[in-house]
Amino acid sequence: MTTGPQFQPVQPVRAYERIVEQVEDALASGDLVPGQRLPSERELVAQFAVSRSTVREALRVLESNGVVRSRPGDPNGPEILPFSQSALRKQMVRLARVDELTLSELIGFRMIMDGAAIQVASRLRTPEELDELEETLVAMRAAIDVDFDAFSQADLAFHELIARISRNSLIQTCNEVVRGVVLSLISDKIAHAPNSRALMLESLHHHADVVDAIRTGNGHAAARLARQNMYDYYGGYVPDSEQETLRALVED
Amino acid sequence: MTTGPQFQPVQPVRAYERIVEQVEDALASGDLVPGQRLPSERELVAQFAVSRSTVREALRVLESNGVVRSRPGDPNGPEILPFSQSALRKQMVRLARVDELTLSELIGFRMIMDGAAIQVASRLRTPEELDELEETLVAMRAAIDVDFDAFSQADLAFHELIARISRNSLIQTCNEVVRGVVLSLISDKIAHAPNSRALMLESLHHHADVVDAIRTGNGHAAARLARQNMYDYYGGYVPDSEQETLRALVED
DNA sequence: ACCTGCGACTGGTCTGACCAGTGGACTAGG
DNA sequence: CCTAGTCCACTGGTCAGACCAGTCGCAGGT
The missing domain is CATH 1.20.120.530 (GntR ligand-binding domain-like)
Incomplete structure (x- = not known):
């Protein structure tokens, strides 16, 4: 057995995961606080340079984790929720x-x-x-x-x-x-x-x-x-x- | 103040949420057990009679909750994961x-x-x-x-x-x-x-x-x-x- | 028997479209 | 001036269809 460098198994990182990560990091660092609003989906498409499907998958994950909430028709965009249990x-x-x-x-x-x-x-x-x-x-x-x-x-x-x-x-x-x-x-x-x-x-x-x-x-x-x-x-x-x-x- | 029936606030139920619900219910009732496979996304599209976007949003939520895992190219479809903390x-x-x-x-x-x-x-x-x-x-x-x-x-x-x-x-x-x-x-x-x-x-x-x-x-x-x-x-x-x-x- | 290369599939992503609903701006009436 | 009502731009939700890179299984060659 050779003791070479410790390689990590590499699994593909999906685009929506990096969006989720960015939002959660912004939340942890305080750049984003509860009550604030995310840009609209179409605006996020432009900012992240991905398609709307990808943005939406990220939003669904964030929503499922209780981080944001989207409401149709709301011109202010998805809301950052306070932490909930x-x-x-x-x-x-x-x-x-x-x-x-x-x-x-x-x-x-x-x-x-x-x-x-x-x-x-x-x-x-x-x-x-x-x-x-x-x-x-x-x-x-x-x-x-x-x-x-x-x-x-x-x-x-x-x-x-x-x-x-x-x-x-x-x-x-x-x-x-x-x-x-x-x-x-x-x-x-x-x-x-x-x-x-x-x-x-x-x-x-x-x-x-x-x-x-x-x-x-x-x-x-x-x-x-x-x-x-x-x-x-x-x-x-x-x-x-x-x-x-x-x-x-x-x-x- | 009149004490009428206790109305609950009604929020729209999105299609992907009902898919998530069905899968989780199947899991709780034992119809679906860890190790089993879900049909492919395109097959789920047919079974749930929704678009692929909707199926995918449901799968992303389930994946974020540690219920399933999708791997590209896997002909067996998404895998039901064992319960983990x-x-x-x-x-x-x-x-x-x-x-x-x-x-x-x-x-x-x-x-x-x-x-x-x-x-x-x-x-x-x-x-x-x-x-x-x-x-x-x-x-x-x-x-x-x-x-x-x-x-x-x-x-x-x-x-x-x-x-x-x-x-x-x-x-x-x-x-x-x-x-x-x-x-x-x-x-x-x-x-x-x-x-x-x-x-x-x-x-x-x-x-x-x-x-x-x-x-x-x-x-x-x-x-x-x-x-x-x-x-x-x-x-x-x-x-x-x-x-x-x-x-x-x-x-x- | 084993290897190899092909092809039918998978999921990941993108584009573009339509709809119902919201809420702010604008307007008509006080 | 203020209010009440209307309207419309824009929202998120959903759909259809397309392309790509990658995987797996199998057929065919060794």
């Missing part, structure tokens, strides 16, 4: 549907992220933010009397607040995305559970315990409670064969 | 690039994920996997004598192994993505640091401590060591104003 979530849902991501992986991920966020939050929170947390608890209590959707909404508000207090938007985004995926997988089962109301009440009490721990600044205990809460809430929907990993997360 | 990874990289994440957010995220992965791994690891971990330590030691890139490579192998042992591919994917982003931001600083070799040696010793903790099954201690290690290794590159959140993660 929908594309990220779409990919996760796809993987979850084909069992490439198991429910226990998703829930385990949430236990970790949410627990960590709560731990950090209990250290960084201001008195005002503690008040906000109490308010979300009140809202959750009220939502129980409406329906599961309302409770789910209030629960989301709680976790969004936690993520915000933890000062880490990456945790926040990941949490929201995975939360959405998990709910899309099992929300119907929870909503139709005969003891749905009891579950919601129990979850509320767990949340209140977490807030108590946050108030005393005991981040470790708060995180532990949060993980336990999530395990109690979702663990029943995880097949027995996958329970082990989740339990490893609950126990310290 | 590469599309998910692509979206996460986009998130990291666009969402203006601070270095402390990225590092904090890694401290959490890696710590959690190590904690779970110390519980679930088999004796064989423990051996594998020891081997990666040896590889890291050898890589120090080569250069920083080699060490970085060996370090990656260690963390990949940890993520695999933790039986959670979502953690693994997130870890790899964020690790790549962090390194792209500061790897040059680390590589050109005058005490680069000392840093690598120190990191190696920390990794060895982590493996020791894993061997004894003390997941909590292992995770704590891992977070401390990452803080020591990367913390110096984080501006003082963002140090607080990272310290909140190191201390329990």
